[in-house]
Amino acid sequence: MKHSDHQGRPFRILTYNVHRWLGTDRKISPTRIAEVIAECEPDIVALQEVRVGRTRAGEMDQAAGVADRLGMDLHFQPTIRILGEQYGIAILTKHPASLVKSGRLPTQSTKPSFEKRSALWVRTEIDGQTVNVINAHLSLRSGERRTQAAALVGPDWIGHQDCADPAILLGDFNAPPYSRSYRMIANHLRDAQLSNAHGEPQPTFHTRAPVLRLDHVFVTKSVHVVNAAPVRNPLTRVASDHFPLLAELRVRQSSKASASGHRGAPAGELLPSGHGKSAN
Numbered sequence: 001m002k003h004s005d006h007q008g009r010p011f012r013i014l015t016y017n018v019h020r021w022l023g024t025d026r027k028i029s030p031t032r033i034a035e036v037i038a039e040c041e042p043d044i045v046a047l048q049e050v051r052v053g054r055t056r057a058g059e060m061d062q063a064a065g066v067a068d069r070l071g072m073d074l075h076f077q078p079t080i081r082i083l084g085e086q087y088g089i090a091i092l093t094k095h096p097a098s099l100v101k102s103g104r105l106p107t108q109s110t111k112p113s114f115e116k117r118s119a120l121w122v123r124t125e126i127d128g129q130t131v132n133v134i135n136a137h138l139s140l141r142s143g144e145r146r147t148q149a150a151a152l153v154g155p156d157w158i159g160h161q162d163c164a165d166p167a168i169l170l171g172d173f174n175a176p177p178y179s180r181s182y183r184m185i186a187n188h189l190r191d192a193q194l195s196n197a198h199g200e201p202q203p204t205f206h207t208r209a210p211v212l213r214l215d216h217v218f219v220t221k222s223v224h225v226v227n228a229a230p231v232r233n234p235l236t237r238v239a240s241d242h243f244p245l246l247a248e249l250r251v252r253q254s255s256k257a258s259a260s261g262h263r264g265a266p267a268g269e270l271l272p273s274g275h276g277k278s279a280n
Contacts, residue, residue, distance in 0.1 A: 007250040008127040010226055014042040015135070015170040015215050016050045017205075017242035020051045020087065021062060024238050025206060030062045034069045035094075040231055040246050043126060044071065045092040046135035048172045052076055052086040067092050077102040077120040079137070089120050089171070091135050099125035100162065105136065105148040117148060117158060119171075129251050132167035134158065138174050138181065143176060149181040153188045158220075165220040166251045172215050172242065177201070182216070189218035192247045195225035204230050204243045217247045224250045 014037065021030045037045055052063040067074035072092040081086040091097070101121040119136040134157055139145045153159055158169055169189060173180040177191075193201035193216070205213040210230070217228055228247035230236075234241050 007252055008129050010248050010250050011126050011219065012041060012248050013044040013046070013133070013168060013170065013194070014040050014231075014244050014246050015048075015172070015217060016047040016138070016171040016244035017048040017215060017240060019049050019240040019242065022240070024241060029239070030066050031069070032235070034066045034124070036231070036236055036239050036244060037066070037070055039233075039235070040244060042246065043094050044124065044131075044133055044168075045070075045090075046133070046170050046209065047090045047092070048135070048137040050076065050088055050090045052078070052088070052090075063090055073097060075099050075102075075120060075122050077118045079116045079118050087115075089118060089135050089137050091120055091122050091133060093122065093124050095124050095126055097122045099158075100158075106151050107139075107146075108141070108144045108147060115247070117144075121163070122256040126251070129166065129253060130164075131161045131251065134163070134167070134169045136169065136171040136173070138172070140174055142179070142181070143263075145179075145181040146184060148263060149173070149175070149184040153185055158189070162210060165277065166222045167220045168223065168249070169219075170215075170217040170245075173217075174214050176212050176214060176260060185216075185218055189220060189221075191223070192217035192219055192225045192228035193245070195227065195228060196229050197227040198229055202230050202232075204245055206241050207237045207243055208241075210243065215242060215245045217245060219249065222252045224252055 018033045021028050021033055050063050072094050076090045077088050078086040100123050105117045117139050121134045122133050138148045203210040203213045205212045226248040230243035231246050
């Protein structure tokens with residue numbers, strides 16, 4: 001680290017596919033998911049497969065109940081709407097945050113799609129530093145997933161002029177490290193799990209027999225990764241079919257940038273093309 005740079009306080013960010021709150025024991029329990037998240041003590045949470053709505057008359061909205069239990073603000077982007085309920089992706093934040101953009105990702109299907117794959121972008125402030133956070137859940141189909149990965153690193157999302165470094169792209173990408181869609185993102189951003197302080201990157205799916213690394217946290221160049229790894233314990237093994245992936249991060253901030261403020265930072269700050277190929 002250059003002498004002109006300093007690092008802000010560490011913060012924690014979590015990505016978690018909560019499987020509609022449905023555990024491997026076939027029980028639906030938003031409360032259990034909230035307990036998993038609370039134990040991780042995150043500042044920011046990106047969730048996928050979130051059910052929003054009431055399953056029975058008089059019940060609290062499930063996602064709102066989790067956010068309330070955690071004392072966090074909720075931002076939600078639906079991908080499915082059925083009979084008064086919605087299903088999609090969400091970002092929870094402990095710190096003040098504003099919604100920048102939410103929208104659908106490209107599809108290759110010519111037919112109406114049951115689930116509209118989407119991304120959600122919020123901007124929050126941690127220790128005086130503005131941080132852009134984008135949550136995404138990509139398609140199970142490889143060709144469509146590549147199109148969506150290209151869109152995420154393109155000018156509509158991470159490459160957008162308003163998505164200045166530091167920025168974090170995370171979620172369930174349905175893309176193991178050997179896949180083309182993973183490489184497409186890793187060529188522009190750093191995979192946080194490559195800085196796992198406890199060894200090699202670890203799989204996040206399935207909780208009964210973890211063999212695939214489908215959930216990822218990617219960061220731009222000013223974000224220093226202290227550690228990143230799935231959270232494995234008796235509770236996370238049953239709460240969902242994915243393990244939550246927790247990253248502890250710091251933002252490198254030059255004295256020049258601190259004086260001029262975040263607005264003067266170049267947009268995107270993507271890494272040079274070709275970064276990340278050695279990860280495969």
